[in-house]
Amino acid sequence: MTIEFPLTRIEPPQGGIQFPDVRAVWRYRDLLMVLIWRDLSARYRQSVVGYGWAFLKPALSIVIFAFVFGQLAGLPSDGIPYPLFALAALVPWNYFSTSLAGISASIVGGAGLFTKVYFPRLILPLASLGTGLAELGLQLLLMSGLMAWYGVRPGWQLLMLPGFIILAILTSFAFGLWLAVLNVRYRDIGHVVPFLLQAWMWASPVVYSSQLVPERWRWAYSLNPMAGVIDGFRWSVLGTAAPDPMQILLSVGVVAVTSIVALACFRHQESTFADVV
């Protein structure tokens, strides 16, 4: 009696457009969990403050921003106390920037693994995505704490919050994945990402309100998905002006196209990672 073992066939890569095999990724979900756990677990070892840093980092940013932009520059904050105004943008922005930086470095950083062991390479950016989510959770807690302090009550809009969170996650994944693929071959990307994020921050309504952007440039402004995310975050949590649905749609479109291109690129380049990294 012969037991049928799974057959694996290895061949040179084929042409055409292909996407990563989701079933393979699912089979390796244990590895994904373990890698996320590894990063979270090891991050604050042998440190006194430990996970407190997940709170302290945004808290310190708020203090600085509130002082510089709130007090000194006197930027308008749509009638909300400036610290809260800034925090409502900083939470998704911090998540986005750390997630993007992490994902774009994930393949090069995981070279020690995938040059020695086989697993679907998509696991690496996904693991990076996962570790960012844990810190996001902690920062959302911080935000709700601050809201309680200022006595701000969210309305029904709060139900829309998960949608914006998902949009932020997808944005960081789409752009991060594409940068990760480029980074393997052109290491300049690793140097460029910090500047890119700096510029991106100024292009997003983190420290200022998007009301400041003139009407005729609104559409271009909305090509930045994070603009929609941040506006949406503020609206659902604090009740400031609602973002224009058309702009949100535009943002979703940008993210969708970028994701598809990034996933296809990834699949094509995946087979050369071990040769080129």
Next chain:
Amino acid sequence: MSSAIRIDKLGKCYRLGQTQSRTLRDLINGVASRITRRAGHPAHRQPGQSVDGKSFWALRDVSFEIPQGEVLGIIGRNGAGKSTLLKILSQIVTPTTGSVEMRGRVASLLEVGTGFHPELTGRENVYLNGTILGMTRAEVRKNFDEIVAFSGVEQFIDTPVKRYSSGMAVRLGFAVAAHLEAEILIVDEVLAVGDVEFQRKCINKMHAVSDSGKTVLFVSHNMASIRALTRRAVVLSRGSLVFSGSTADAVDRYLQENHPTNQDSVAVLDRPRPFDDLSRDLEFESLDVDAGPGNSIDEGTNLVISVGIRCRKSAASFQFGLTIFRNDESPVGSTFSETHSPLSAGEAGTYKLRLPTSELAPGQYYCAISISDARTGGRRLIDSVTDVLPFTVHAPAMSGQEWQAAWGPIRFPDVEIVESQFQESVADTSTIGLHS
């Protein structure tokens, strides 16, 4: 028996030089051509364009089959393509040409301790490493105690790995890998770790694995482990498969190709000497084996060699010393000649020496020969050359069994039974018969 692995015309080409320096135009062209190429046609994958356009075939047209349950050795020089072959089989790199079909789950051990994080404890790293190698968390949990016991680091299992000595870390890594459950195991030179006791554990584990019917591919530079663990082997040389057959033959083929005795063109006088402080008052001028074609002698005969020496400065009485080596560089034994009277300066002498090789088992051998000052009892060397006088011992045509390399290089005289006693067995009939 079906094949576990079928390799067909496998090839892997690398571009030499830097892997960047593609212009933006090339990048766009490349992307466009990849998208427009129809699915199902192999893309001309170029893992990076080189500055000077040179390519290097790490593997070229390699084809062979491995039946289920076989333990196959893969040997070859550094750069022969062994690791590339393993990487392709482990799906870490993709081939340029050819295909591979594998039946069964594959577990690859190309490095010990892959993914170990220094900040995490040994316990956490076992889970991490086990999952990276392909086990599920449940499998790791099931085998955890065994893994820790095998590694010998129970006492330190909850200490961060950065505090481990390198030996401990490596033992832990190997212990995890040793418990991989897969039908096909690919092992790349990872057995040369740990102390003697651990090495023994590893070899035993490898034996257990191969006895359990798994298919194993084993790459090593250590001919002793290849001989101990495998029965069949293939030899790779510069990317091509040059030999496939029994391990003994494969090892001989590999050693023959790579052993420096094949330097017939270099005169004995000009050969490098193994020591710097030889006075060379008496020098070796010629060394020849007086034997049949291919320098082979029949088993049980004594090898005769001709040694020519020249005296540069009048020296004392001297004697020859000779060590016989097996082709895997392990020494078999040594012998010394009687003392010879000194030569005068400028004189040359030729000696025919009969070596006591009658007990050598069939195989390939070579010698190292030296001239030493007889007054010092053979300790002060005057001249010495090694890797010379290769010869082969052939088993007589009608011999019973083939000599196994693991039996060693000496065929001792038959064992004599000096005494024997017999006793009628007092059989207890109740113990005879089948127990249900």
